Amino acid sequence: MSKYxxxxxxxxxxxxxxxxxxxxxxxHQCVETIGGELSLAEAETAVEILDTDGDGLLGFDDxxxxxxxxxxxxxxxDLKKAFKMYEMDGCGCITPKxxxxxxxxxxxxxxxxxxxxxxxxxxxxxxGVLNFDEFKIMMS
Numbered sequence: 001m002s003k004y005x006x007x008x009x010x011x012x013x014x015x016x017x018x019x020x021x022x023x024x025x026x027x028h029q030c031v032e033t034i035g036g037e038l039s040l041a042e043a044e045t046a047v048e049i050l051d052t053d054g055d056g057l058l059g060f061d062d063x064x065x066x067x068x069x070x071x072x073x074x075x076x077x078d079l080k081k082a083f084k085m086y087e088m089d090g091c092g093c094i095t096p097k098x099x100x101x102x103x104x105x106x107x108x109x110x111x112x113x114x115x116x117x118x119x120x121x122x123x124x125x126x127x128g129v130l131n132f133d134e135f136k137i138m139m140s
Contacts, residue, residue, distance in 0.1 A: 021057035
């Protein structure tokens with residue numbers, strides 16, 4: 001069996017309703033089924049980052065890219081897309097306020113104080129915000 005046939009089997013297994021796409025809830029259910037931990041909000045974020053055609057679902061090509069990890073250039077492009085979602089203020093950095101706003105959009109309620117602590121953990125230069133390089137480290 002070729003690598004792509006194996007991917008197809010896994011993809012079809014994840015695609016509960018057989019529409020040829022994987023929704024965040026299908027991804028969430030599958031990870032839970034195999035004993036992993038992935039909240040629905042995390043699944044939504046993963047799909048949002050990996051979704052190349054903007055329909056909110058993972059097609060087979062998106063899935064293959066996810067499984068194979070993509071090349072370095074592709075990973076950086078995906079991370080930049082994710083960074084822009086969290087940044088929101090156009091300042092080129094993630095602030096506690098913008099992190100709180102994004103997490104609340106994903107269904108996680110956090111305080112600004114909690115967000116400051118999350119940022120502080122990866123804030124290498126101590127400026128209280130995350131730049132893209134610090135975000136990259138946080139996501140790896």
